[in-house]
Amino acid sequence: MAGCGAKENATDTSGDTAETSTTTQGSTASTESDASGSGTDCKIALITMDSIDQHWVTMNEGAQEEAKKLGVTVTFMSPNTKDDAQQIECVNNAVAGGYGAIMVAANGPDAISSALKDASAAGVKIVYVDSPANVEAEATFSTDNEAAGKTAGEEMIKALEEAGITSGDIGVINVNAATDSCVAREEGFRSAFDGTDYTLLETQYGEGDAAKSQSIAENYITQGVVGIFGCNEGSTTGAGNAIKASGKTDIIGVGFDKSDAILSLIDDGYLLCTMAQNPDVMGQKGVDACVDALNGKDLGGEVVDTGVSVLKKE
Known part of the structure; x- marks a missing residue:
């Protein structure tokens, strides 16, 4: 040709x-x-x-x-x-x-x-x-997903410490246990907490669905978590919506990806930040x-x- x-x-x-x-x-x-x-x-x-x-x-x-x-x-x-x-x-x-x-x-x-x-x-x-x-x-x-995940963890730790919270449980919402990019993000996120007094709970999987992820986040909130990490767009949206619905202003939500819904949740104070690819x-x-x-x-x-x-x- x-x-x-x-x-x-x-x-x-x-x-x-x-x-x-x-x-x-x-x-x-x-x-x-x-x-x-x-x-x-x-x-x-x-x-x-x-x-x-x-x-x-x-x-x-x-x-x-x-x-x-x-x-x-x-x-x-x-x-x-x-x-x-x-x-x-x-x-x-x-x-x-x-x-x-x-x-x-x-x-x-x-x-x-x-x-x-x-x-x-x-x-x-x-x-x-x-x-x-x-x-x-x-x-x-x-994206260098592991590095970006670690940055997300560091952002959460910084915000928690600024709020005077130096320990507590943190929930993690991932897509599934197989998606390479999201697994790497979680690994990076968890690595940021090495040597701290925070406890990262067992990962829950929402298949990237915002509604499923919101239900998971709501369960985390009932357990008294101080922070929630979402590994992709749907996970992050669900976490932010759950924090919004809870009425709690002291839970730090951090996530991945950029969408109109996520940016709105950040602007309204229900998410701290997102890692935008x-x-x-x-x-x-x-x-x-x-x-x-x-x-x-x-x-x-x-x-x-x-x-x-x-x-x-x-």
Whole structure:
């Protein structure tokens, strides 16, 4: 082929028309940006854990923006909810649909590995965004989750000490025990409390669902916790909503990801802060890597930290 998404052929996009459509069929949501001139070899599938969390929507927006610049097709074909079987189906559909590359945020390191191995064997290029699986890939673009989790813990300790609280129980709400990115965040968070007098309770899992996570947080609150950590968007939203519903102003809530709901909870004082990732950057860099790989460039399995910011009430 002449080359997939060569930038020199897409430098002037002032007259281009981009079409974006959203359709839902069965368990998947699909958003596609198809710039003129892209061939089937330049088709890229973006498969995230679900299609609802603002984190993934923002990632898709970054990917679509980069796809338009490069003149390639990116299709957002993610499950409506976090489900291994649905994510495997998405991978298989991408292979059957003739996609040359898959950008994937894996639900867990092993759950979809077999499907990804089959895709790779079929010649499909694999690039990880946010969360990798245990299958070799061209490149990975994600947050240094363990470091960011430790920062979250340090922020909570600082706030507790400023409030004169130097001991007490702390609840942890995670997605599940398998999602690599969230497991690393929890490990980092817990490491921040080494040598302190705080007690971190047994982790509870809410599958990233805000309502389930709120119920978990409410149970923690009845146990008298002094702080709650949410490992992703749904977990954080649930924790903040539970603290809000409790009427307690002395529980420190810290979480991960940025959404309108989380930012509102921070502004209203029900969450201290959140670790904001850069999913748009993951999406942009993921598309670049897919195009490079499709053009024959060896990326060497590079792992790139896309950064994190601590967002607090202004």
